[in-house]
Amino acid sequence: MLFHFFQWIENWGLGEAIRESKWLFPVIESVHLLGLAVIGGAILMVDLRLMGFGLRRQSVRQIAGDVQPWLIGSLIVMLISGFLLFTSEATKCYYHGAFWVKMTSLALAILFTFTIRRSVTRADADGIGLARSRLVAVVSLALWSGVGIGGRWIGFS
């Protein structure tokens, strides 16, 4: 069932166009990588601060608020460019363990970032205690690393 869906996506005009073009895949990959740098920066700014490093004189709340547009913007760029890459090789992804590792980590990372982590950064984590805010940062970094490592590994077959 799911496999048929992946097949259908791959045979869709968009996936076909990306496969047949010499330039499209590398160009979309490049956009995906530029998005990676920005989303990485936006996440690290907050997670480093939660761990007591980085911009320590600013409140967690302020840093999180400042980088929020960059986090959301780069996430949207990542999701769109990632989806385009996926359409060109959906069935390969279906059989690739790394793809499923990435998708699971991604779902968990997004969920965690916009629920637990968000409530901590909004409540001004300084009142929460370093141990707990460090734990939140470590979980966030672990989940997002899973997305990155899984993603890079899709390219190795």
Next chain:
Amino acid sequence: MSLLTFCEWLANTPGSIALHESIYVYPVIESIHVLTLCLFLGLAAMLDLRLLGITLRETPVSEVADRLLPWTIAGFVVMVISGAFLFYGIPVRTYQNIFFRIKVVLLVLSGVNAFVFHSTVYRKVAEWNLDTVPPIRARLAGGLSLLFWASIVVAGRMIAYNWFDKPL
């Protein structure tokens, strides 16, 4: 000795051959190189965006620069070492690759940009540290840095593709 002969010599060293033929080591180094982008460029971009006056506007510029510097330096060191290993595994082809050459030129340009920024307008940072939108020369440095590094990422990604490789 020309650079090409040096690369040919490098390619025949046991370490280069081992790296080239490895199943896991090369991909692992590649992954480290790509993912450290978050640490190095992600944080460097935040400073550039601050210089442009479009994020962290209430944080003093020198504070963003100083507090992020150890992390960007650590990221940069990992980038250079892992990048050197990637080159070491495939020296001749990489040396001849047009995108690699473009990348090297852009790296030099971004180094010059950073040097000029630090030795001129940043010396007087105390005068504009709290400005939400820094002076034009600081904005220019931030903008150029973003432009150079984005181009470096794209050129780096393109090295893997062989459109312009000389046929063997």
